[in-house]
Amino acid sequence: MLDHVWMSSVKLHLYTDASGAIGYGAIFKSNWFYGRWSNSLNECTITFKELYPIVLAVEVWGHLFQNSCLLFHSDNQAVVWIVNKQTSKDPMVMKLVRRLVLTCMKLNILMRAEHIPEAHNILPDLLSRFQIQEFHRLAPLMDTYPTDVDPGLHEVC
Numbered sequence: 001m002l003d004h005v006w007m008s009s010v011k012l013h014l015y016t017d018a019s020g021a022i023g024y025g026a027i028f029k030s031n032w033f034y035g036r037w038s039n040s041l042n043e044c045t046i047t048f049k050e051l052y053p054i055v056l057a058v059e060v061w062g063h064l065f066q067n068s069c070l071l072f073h074s075d076n077q078a079v080v081w082i083v084n085k086q087t088s089k090d091p092m093v094m095k096l097v098r099r100l101v102l103t104c105m106k107l108n109i110l111m112r113a114e115h116i117p118e119a120h121n122i123l124p125d126l127l128s129r130f131q132i133q134e135f136h137r138l139a140p141l142m143d144t145y146p147t148d149v150d151p152g153l154h155e156v157c
Contacts, residue, residue: 015073017124018049025127026057033146034127050076055100059153062107072113075121083113
């Protein structure tokens, strides 16, 4: 079991963002991905949309987080609360919470979320709005291409 002491030397940081009408993005170290909302997810709440890239990131990069403490950075206070309490009154959000908790349990990931002001969440915000050229201009050391996301992971149910 992981020690519950959160030390900056052992924490892994994940940054995500969602644009209500456009898409989502996530960054871990030099890795990144982004995507556009499908028709079925376009009508979901912003809370759901902000949690969605966190869940995808843990499923896509989980092998990199295994046996570690993972700190999510979100500019949405509700998502921070939901991740830290691992509950929500919204049934659709709970589907994501269950996926997140189960994946973290399988990979022995201790997770916590912290709020980041929107003004400091610049790179994920650019990804969520499909501003890839500006993303590369501001972060030239990021991987040239996004991480592939298995289409099967997009299934919410």
